[in-house]
Amino acid sequence: MLPFFICVNERPEDAPLPSCARRGSGALLEAFQAEYARRGYPRGVKVSGSTCLTSCHCGPTVVVYPAGIWYVGVTEADVAELFDAHLSGGKPVARLLLPEEVRIW
Amino acid sequence: MLPFFICVNERPEDAPLPSCARRGSGALLEAFQAEYARRGYPRGVKVSGSTCLTSCHCGPTVVVYPAGIWYVGVTEADVAELFDAHLSGGKPVARLLLPEEVRIW
Numbered sequence: 001m002l003p004f005f006i007c008v009n010e011r012p013e014d015a016p017l018p019s020c021a022r023r024g025s026g027a028l029l030e031a032f033q034a035e036y037a038r039r040g041y042p043r044g045v046k047v048s049g050s051t052c053l054t055s056c057h058c059g060p061t062v063v064v065y066p067a068g069i070w071y072v073g074v075t076e077a078d079v080a081e082l083f084d085a086h087l088s089g090g091k092p093v094a095r096l097l098l099p100e101e102v103r104i105w
Numbered sequence: 106m107l108p109f110f111i112c113v114n115e116r117p118e119d120a121p122l123p124s125c126a127r128r129g130s131g132a133l134l135e136a137f138q139a140e141y142a143r144r145g146y147p148r149g150v151k152v153s154g155s156t157c158l159t160s161c162h163c164g165p166t167v168v169v170y171p172a173g174i175w176y177v178g179v180t181e182a183d184v185a186e187l188f189d190a191h192l193s194g195g196k197p198v199a200r201l202l203l204p205e206e207v208r209i210w
Contacts, residue, residue: 001173001210005110005155029156044210049156050110051134065170068106105106105149 001044002086006032006074007061008049019052020059024075028060031076035083042087054104061098070098106149107191111137111179112166113154124157125164129180133165136181140188147192159209166203175203 006029010021032047039045053061058072062082069092071082078096085093111134115126125133137152144150158166163177167187174197176187183201190198 001175003168005153008156046159046210048110048158051113051154053153054151063108066173068171070106105151 001046001066003046003048003065004032004082004086005048005050005053005063005065007051007053007059009052009056017056018059019056020061023059025049025060028062028074028076028079031079035079039083039087045087055098055102058098058102062096067092070103071096072098072102106151106171108151108153108170109137109187109191110153110155110158110168110170112156112158112164114157114161122161123164124161125166128164130154130165133167133179133181133184136184140184144188144192150192160203160207163203163207169197172197175208176201177203177207 006025007020008025008029009019011017011019029049036047053063055061055072060074062071062074064086074096081093084090111130112125113130113134114124116122116124134154141152158168160166160177165179167176167179169191179201186198
């Protein structure tokens with residue numbers, strides 16, 4: 001199973017940390033679901049929303065397993081490329097990778 | 106990163122498919138979060154809720170990565186055992202494993 005998890009965590013507007021939902025991750029999840037449908041619900045692939053995935057300052061955050069590839073700052077324009085990269089055994093999308101220096105784990 | 110994803114998807118009461126939230130997965134997620142806190146937020150471990158993870162007839166569904174181990178029918182009483190199994194490199198908890206015959210992927 002190759003799942004994409006898209007953080008849809010939402011914090012109040014005045015919260016000390018930003019949140020992916022306030023950076024448009026609801027629409028991003030919908031874009032992932034639309035791309036998944038457009039490709040005929042490829043067997044073995046799954047798109048799920050999730051609560052906080054950390055890296056809140058750089059969101060929206062997306063993680064792809066089983067490889068455990070973490071992406072940040074993902075936009076709807078990136079979705080097709082992410083499917084291509086992970087469904088066809090290609091390389092991760094380098095420009096969206098979570099930088100080592102902002103990892104908290 | 107070793108994440109536990111707990112499905113907290115909720116469907117209407119009269120929906121054709123059951124849903125994990127109606128089987129108590131909200132409290133289950135809280136139990137996972139409490140156990141995570143009790144263990145001192147172990148570095149490299151993460152607990153997140155998620156939208157539908159499939160296997161709705163057997164929920165609550167929990168998946169652990171990067172191993173990609175799928176559990177169903179998980180209860181609050183199982184949480185400490187699941188942490189022990191996955192944090193200490195032990196074996197998956199056999200009685201909770203998603204049976205091959207009900208996999209849809």
